[in-house]
Amino acid sequence: MTFRIERLSTENIGAMWRINEEGLPGVGKVSEEALKDLLALSELPLGVFDETGLLGFVLCLLPGTRYGSLNYAWFNERYDDFLYVDRIAIGAAARNRSAGTALYQRVLADAAERGWPVAAEVSLKPPNLGSERFHRRHGFVPVGVLHHLKQSVTMYLREPA
Helix, strand or coil: CCCEEEECCHHHHHHHHHHHHHCCCCCCCCCHHHHHHHHHHCCEEEEEEECCEEEEEEEEECCCCCCCCHHHHHHHHHCCCCEEEEEEEECHHHCCCCHHHHHHHHHHHHHHHHCCCEEEEEEEECCCHHHHHHHHHCCCEEEEEEECCCCEEEEEEECCC
């Protein structure tokens, strides 16, 4: 399968939101307006495309932005440099076709050029076993657990190659 990886723009927000909705509850629910703000904060906003359009996306942030996520804050408190994967979402029709791997290869290459680890979290409660397998397959290792009121997440880090 041939994919194109392209930088996302506000023109992609509608498609991104639909893909995010298909990924619930594995990815956090977010409004189109919040996605637009995340896109503006993102250092590495990438989409994976084929001839039919956007198949999935990843939004990555640098440390020290105004983003209010407690998960992001956890990494900011512990690491000086990292590329934080806020969300990766693949549309239902494109799953298991290596679209997510194509996105992560690009993210990992960008982080390696900087000499930085990639940070991400995966839902532990409720469990997201597919995402856990995906991250471990890409060399991520658990570095902590963060408990929220109704959810817990495993914090993962992938050191640069």
